[in-house]
Amino acid sequence: MQTITTDLVKQTIIKRPADSYKGTYGRIMLIGGNQNFGGAIIMAATAATYSGAGLVTVATDPSNFTSLHAQLPEAMVMDYQNTPQLLALLKGMDVIVIGPGLGTEPGAETVLTTVLTHVTVQQRLVLDGSALTLLAANPQPLPASPIVVTPHQMEWQRLSGLKIADQTPAANQVAAQRLHVTAVVKAHRTTIYAGTQAWRNPGGSPAMATGGMGDTLAGMVGGFLAQFADFNHAILSAVYLHSAIADDLAQTRYVVLPHQISAEIPKYMHHYSQL
């Protein structure tokens, strides 16, 4: 297993060409946030936007529109239950993140199925949180698109069938290959599996153990995938930076909040782009 290096991150986060515009940096849709978990999709969308995604659309429960806009006026919104509009907007997306705060009610299952059956091979897909729990409870075929899943250990148990105690690197690798996904198995030391390759994230601390920390990572992964061509390197760089920022903040803080990480992302990306 390789450790993710700063070299990989600095090679991934490149200087922006002068002759570029918002379309250059990707169109991303983040889908989730039911009436109870609006914060999750707000945190994910904030992370995607602060990661530099060019155009951000959030498909969520309408009860979240105002709070989302108060936090993130850069984002566009739509009602995730409006299937015709969802299908129309999905077509133009480069990246789709689904799951943060989506919940597991039947309506959420319908949204997930709509996305899984319409996403194209050109689109990159991030499956997190409730999307993984729904998939595990009711397996359905995954599209041929590049897919990354970002489970915590219980979500990975549900999805892979591996009990937490059995989630060894070798078993995780086999499971990721069987699912045809890149798997970011989150833990104190997160490990990432893609085909025959595996990486270990060197950072992270218990100061990160706050609700929304994974939602923020899912948004960062989506934001990086919207901009950086190499699929796995974009994912690895997002995982690395998420915990690197948290570790720096934790030097003077007992707990690090997800939105504090998002606020730091542009500064850290600038730093790595200059190296």
Ligand SMILES: NC(=O)C1=CN([C@@H]2O[C@H](COP(=O)(O)OP(=O)(O)OC[C@H]3O[C@@H](n4cnc5c(N)ncnc54)[C@H](OP(=O)(O)O)[C@@H]3O)[C@@H](O)[C@H]2O)[C@@H](O)CC1
């Ligand atoms: N502000 C918001 O809107 C927020 C909304 N959120 C959204 O809520 C949705 C549900 O996501 P979820 O992760 O909260 O619940 P679920 O999938 O049932 O997993 C929890 C179960 O797994 C167990 N467990 C064992 N190991 C574990 C581990 N390493 N890490 C974590 N859990 C571990 C754990 O064990 P226990 O804690 O009981 O010991 C418990 O039994 C999802 O859409 C998410 O995006 C959240 O992000 C919070 C902020």
Ligand SMILES: Nc1ncnc2c1ncn2[C@@H]1O[C@H](COP(=O)(O)OP(=O)(O)O)[C@@H](O)[C@H]1O
């Ligand atoms: N003790 C810890 N050490 C390192 N990282 C941690 C620790 N606790 C939590 N994290 C990180 O926080 C995130 C938690 O993700 P997740 O459980 O999905 O959160 P949520 O769904 O509430 O947003 C993961 O990136 C995980 O690696």
Ligand SMILES: [Mg+2]
């Ligand atoms: Mg989560």
